[in-house]
Amino acid sequence: MIRVLVADDQALLRGSFRVLVNSAPDYQVVAEAGNGAEAVELARREQPDVVLMDVRMPEVDGIEATRRISQETSGVRVLMLTTFDLDEYVFAALRAGASGFLLKDTPPADLLSAIGVVAAGDSLLAPAITRRLIEEFTRQGGSAQRPSRELDLLTTREREVLTLVARGLSNTELGEHLRVSQATVKTHIGHLLAKLHARDRAQLVIAAYESGLVTPAR
Template sequence: MIRVLIADDQALLRGSFRVLVDSVPELTAVAEAGTGAEAVALARQHLPDVVLMDVRMPEMDGIEATRQICADHRTASTRVLILTTFDLDEYVYGALRAGASGFLLKDTPPADLLTAIAVVAGGEGLLAPTVTRRLIAEFARRPAPGRPLARQLTGVTEREREVLTLIAYGLSNTEIAERLVLSMATVKTHVGRLLTKLHARDRAQLVIIAYETGLISPSRHRS
């Protein structure tokens, strides 16, 4: 059973998301939050698997709430899925840096939202091809100014660097396997080792690490 916390300042949307989540036997909505502060408190209380997080909320916005949830050892296993109105909303990039596992538009079809919850709960970041490539390109153009590198790539092998580079370009595991002529099992092993070595929560965080450590630069991405 995947436990979901819904955080949105609009009661009607919260209710709609709850009905949708509870319509699937494998999912259950454990609580609703109307502010970022409530989202943090309820996450610590209920320890959900996934938080559906709105960005713009009173008292504390979704970015800060995401940062607090992802940084707290009590909610270390909780994944945050950002819901936003705009696919290139600048706030999304701050949320990804804060530890969010991905994002969806609020007008995403219900079936896709339910699939996304399951994907994120399974430890996969919702940074995959299609929309992802646009996200990565925009993210590359908006680096955090003056931000010190939080992680280095010490201990990462050359093959793992290749895999990380392709992840940062937005390639799926299947595409990486084809590009490097590897089996899917081998690619998954490399991705798992990268997550462990770089202390990354999921694929979304690997993309950010690739940019923030300088492995990928905006100019290289455009080329």
């Protein structure tokens, strides 16, 4: 059973999401929050698998709530929802620890699929989209590249894998490029997640750019 917390300041939208999620086999809404502070408290108490988090909410916004949930809970993943397709929101959400980002007008079937993807521990954003956002952000000087001691822990092969992940290669493409099996690819990704203390693939991409291992294309 995938347990979901819905956080949105509009009661009508919360109700719509609840009906949609509960209509799917093995999905259940376990709590609802009307603002970010409530979302953090309910995430602590209920320990859902996924939080559907609105970006704009009163008292504590969705990005700050996501940051607190990421810091204070383990295993709770956040899927951000917004009506605004703005790059700065996406990047801020990913840096705060979100595992995905969707517009509220996403088709219902795609939203349910996204919940499943995030619950399974994967990043929802396509690698190419994540790369575009981070490249644009670093071009604008929004993130100073800095050395990372954690990168010193990586083997040469793991650095290569991280570079390719940041460039947008999928697991299948990684396997073909490196001439290794999918099981080996997953092992490398698992080691990277552990060594860099990253929740998912999106955070691996951020780590690669922020450390300077990968630089934006010019």
